[in-house]
Structures are given as C-alpha cells and as structure tokens.
Amino acid sequence: MIRVENLSKQYRIGAKVERARTLSEAVGSFLTSPLRNLRRLQGLTSFREDDEENVLWALKDISFEVNQGEVVGIIGRNGAGKSTLLKVLSRITPPSHGRVSIGGRVSSLLEVGTGFHPELSGRENIYLNGTILGMRKAEVDRKFDEIVDFSGVEKFIDTPVKRYSSGMSVRLAFSVAAHLEPEVLIVDEVLAVGDMAFQKKCLGKMETVAGEGRTVVIVSHQLDMVRNLCKRTILLEDGKKMLDGASADVIDSYLNSAIPEGVKPLFEVEEDSEMDIQIVAGRVLDAEGNLCANFDIYDKITLEIDYHVRSKIIGPTLGFEVYSGGVVLFASFQSDEQSNNSHQYDPGSYRCRMRIPSPLLKPGRYYLVFSIGVPRRMSLQRIEQALIFDVEMITKAGAYLSYSADRPGTIAVPIVWEQWP
Numbered sequence: 001m002i003r004v005e006n007l008s009k010q011y012r013i014g015a016k017v018e019r020a021r022t023l024s025e026a027v028g029s030f031l032t033s034p035l036r037n038l039r040r041l042q043g044l045t046s047f048r049e050d051d052e053e054n055v056l057w058a059l060k061d062i063s064f065e066v067n068q069g070e071v072v073g074i075i076g077r078n079g080a081g082k083s084t085l086l087k088v089l090s091r092i093t094p095p096s097h098g099r100v101s102i103g104g105r106v107s108s109l110l111e112v113g114t115g116f117h118p119e120l121s122g123r124e125n126i127y128l129n130g131t132i133l134g135m136r137k138a139e140v141d142r143k144f145d146e147i148v149d150f151s152g153v154e155k156f157i158d159t160p161v162k163r164y165s166s167g168m169s170v171r172l173a174f175s176v177a178a179h180l181e182p183e184v185l186i187v188d189e190v191l192a193v194g195d196m197a198f199q200k201k202c203l204g205k206m207e208t209v210a211g212e213g214r215t216v217v218i219v220s221h222q223l224d225m226v227r228n229l230c231k232r233t234i235l236l237e238d239g240k241k242m243l244d245g246a247s248a249d250v251i252d253s254y255l256n257s258a259i260p261e262g263v264k265p266l267f268e269v270e271e272d273s274e275m276d277i278q279i280v281a282g283r284v285l286d287a288e289g290n291l292c293a294n295f296d297i298y299d300k301i302t303l304e305i306d307y308h309v310r311s312k313i314i315g316p317t318l319g320f321e322v323y324s325g326g327v328v329l330f331a332s333f334q335s336d337e338q339s340n341n342s343h344q345y346d347p348g349s350y351r352c353r354m355r356i357p358s359p360l361l362k363p364g365r366y367y368l369v370f371s372i373g374v375p376r377r378m379s380l381q382r383i384e385q386a387l388i389f390d391v392e393m394i395t396k397a398g399a400y401l402s403y404s405a406d407r408p409g410t411i412a413v414p415i416v417w418e419q420w421p
Contacts, residue, residue, distance in 0.1 A: 001103050005099050006062075125172070174187075233245070267387060277310070279307045360412065365391075
C-alpha cells in the first residue's frame with residue numbers, strides 16, 4: 001500500500017535577507033526586487049556540496065514498505081523527522097531524493113483544524129474540509145450526521161470555528177478525516193489535544209478502520225497508545241530509520257536508550273531566592289539510612305527531599321513520580337491524605353521522608369521525578385530524573401522467585417490468596 005525508497009528531504013537553514021542601508025539602495029532594491037527575488041528563490045532550492053553548513057537533512061535515505069491493513073507507528077525524539085515524513089507521504093512537500101508510492105486515496109490529519117476556515121461555521125467547514133480531502137457533496141451529505149455525532153460538537157455546529165477551542169477543532173477535523181473512508185489514513189500527534197474520552201473514541205475508530213483492511217500510519221509520543229494500537233513501529237533518529245519491527249521491541253529499545261547511564265542516589269539543586277517554595281536536595285536510602293542505589297526486591301526503599309519555604313504559601317503540594325523505561329508506574333503527593341487538598345507552608349527549611357513498600361518493584365532500573373505544584377493545574381518546579389536506582393533479585397530462593405523480571409506487568413504487588421475446600 002505504501003512504498004518508500006531511499007527517501008531524503010533537505011532544507012536550507014539560516015538564510016538571511018539583505019536590507020538596504022541608504023535611500024539609494026532602497027530605491028534600487030525596489031526596482032530590481034522582482035528579478036532578485038526570483039534568483040534568490042532559485043538559489044534556495046539549489047544545493048551545492050559546500051552548502052553543508054546551511055543544509056539540514058530532515059530525512060536521510062529512508063526505505064520501508066507498509067502492507068494493506070497494517071497499523072504502523074512512527075516514534076522518535078523531537079526533530080527526528082517524523083512530521084516531515086508524514087508531510088512527504090501526504091504529498092504536502094516533495095522529497096529531495098528518492099520516491100514514495102501510495103496505492104489508494106489518502107486522508108491525512110497533520111495539524112489541528114487543517115483546511116478549516118475560521119470565519120465559516122462547523123457545518124460549512126465539514127463540507128469544505130471534506131471536499132479538500134476528496135469527498136463529493138453527496139458523500140458528505142450521507143455521512144454528515146455521523147461526522148457530527150462522532151465529533152460531539154453538534155450544539156455548536158452552526159457556530160464559526162474561530163470560536164472553537166483547539167480541542168473542539170481537532171475533534172471535528174478528525175471526525176471528517178476518519179469518515180472519509182480512505183485506503184490510507186495518516187495521523188500526526190493531534191490526538192493529544194483531545195480529552196481522554198475522545199482519545200479512546202479515536203483509538204476505537206482507528207481500530208475499526210484497520211479492521212476494514214485500510215492502512216493507518218500514526219506519529220505519536222504516547223508510547224502506550226502506539227504499543228496497544230500498532231503491531232509494527234518504526235523508530236527515527238536524526239532523520240534516519242534506526243529500527244523497524246514489532247512495536248514492543250522497538251519501543252523498549254527506544255525507552256532504554258533514553259534512560260541515563262549510571263545510578264544517582266543523591267541530587268542537589270541551585271537555590272533560587274525568587275521562588276517562594278523550592279526543592280533543593282534529595283536522596284534515596286536503604287533501611288539503615290545510608291545512601292543506596294542498588295536494592296533487592298524485598299528491601300525497604302526510603303526517599304528524602306529537602307525544601308525551603310521563603311514566604312508563607314497555601315495551595316501547592318510536593319510530589320514524586322516513579323518511572324521505569326519511560327513509563328510512569330505511580331505517583332504520590334503530599335496532599336493525598338488531605339480532603340481539602342490545600343496544604344499550607346510557613347517559612348523555613350523542611351525535610352520529607354517517604355517509604356516505598358516492598359515487594360513492589362520488579363528487577364529493573366527506576367528513576368524519580370520530584371515536583372511542586374497544584375495537581376492537574378499548575379507546576380512550580382519539576383526535577384526530571386532526580387534520582388536513579390536499580391532493583392535486583394539478589395536472593396534466589398523461596399517466594400523471591402515469584403518476582404522475577406519476566407513476571408507479567410510493570411510492578412509486583414503481593415496479594416493474599418485464601419482457599420476453601
């Protein structure tokens with residue numbers, strides 16, 4: 001369905017516009033500007049070997065094939081070339097080298113509200129966007145009610161789109177694209193704008209599209225979604241294809257490459273006198289209170305953080321998140337035990353101690369993120385990869401065998417089993 005052969009795309013960067021310094025230069029520039037602009041545009045699209053400093057290879061010699069009915073994910077860091085690849089597949093921009101062959105009608109959703117006119121109503125934009133995507137008016141008429149119902153914006157369907165929120169715009173745009181019934185559906189990271197309920201709805205729709213034998217290509221940083229929806233994933237890095245295979249294997253390799261080398265049982269942060277409340281240090285300790293970065297699965301793990309309060313403040317709360325392989329396992333907040341969720345801090349220096357129950361963490365590497373803020377509303381401070389430690393199965397006997405690294409799931413929770421005859 002999709003064949004990409006030795007695809008490369010390059011852009012010129014850092015191009016400068018010369019400005020007139022005198023009146024005579026300005027007049028001369030005005031008279032000769034059409035010809036000079038034409039020459040300049042021609043120069044922007046012609047590349048020489050000595051232009052390497054001003055050239056960016058967004059894609060470099062990429063080849064792959066996607067069969068009919070496949071759902072393929074494309075992942076990678078920001079700037080890896082994911083969106084550029086989708087723009088080439090969607091025929092928005094031509095490749096510099098190589099070729100792309102696509103069999104069938106393509107529907108792409110690369111930007112929020114692509115093709116929408118802000119002054120037109122949602123109803124009018126459905127017809128406009130549907131026409132842009134290749135639908136005939138009779139086809140839009142037949143699917144109009146289904147599109148509106150799926151988008152969930154029927155109450156505002158006759159309101160100008162310029163008054164829509166970004167979430168409402170992407171709901172309507174995705175609804176039109178998804179109901180085009182294309183042979184190939186190309187989706188960029190736009191689903192992150194929608195709420196959780198609509199994201200689940202979109203995932204269900206894409207599963208339906210794939211189940212009908214159509215092809216779906218998805219770019220996303222939501223790795224859990226890619227893992228669940230796509231059997232195959234392609235990893236891009238610096239414009240090159242690094243891995244192409246089963247989603248679980250490619251995602252695990254990508255996540256492992258993102259984990260910093262070495263452990264870190266202690267961190268310190270430079271103090272900022274402008275902050276009313278600030279985390280300044282933290283550590284991970286063993287049962288005896290010593291710095292430790294290597295634990296047995298049954299060891300007690302203690303976390304400590306030091307923070308300063310420089311003026312009385314009400315509302316924010318301290319918290320931490322435990323990650324493994326780029327996936328957050330769980331989070332805890334200082335306000336979890338308070339019903340009103342409004343913690344009060346008086347000026348001074350404080351230390352918090354938190355204990356992670358055991359056995360809980362399977363063998364593997366874990367890193368922690370510490371933060372101060374109002375949960376789900378505002379962040380005041382966030383320290384990424386503040387602490388890093390390893391959990392191993394040091395003891396090799398008895399019940400410990402139950403918590404080996406190949407145990408299903410991300411954590412190992414001890415459950416009490418009772419039995420009756």
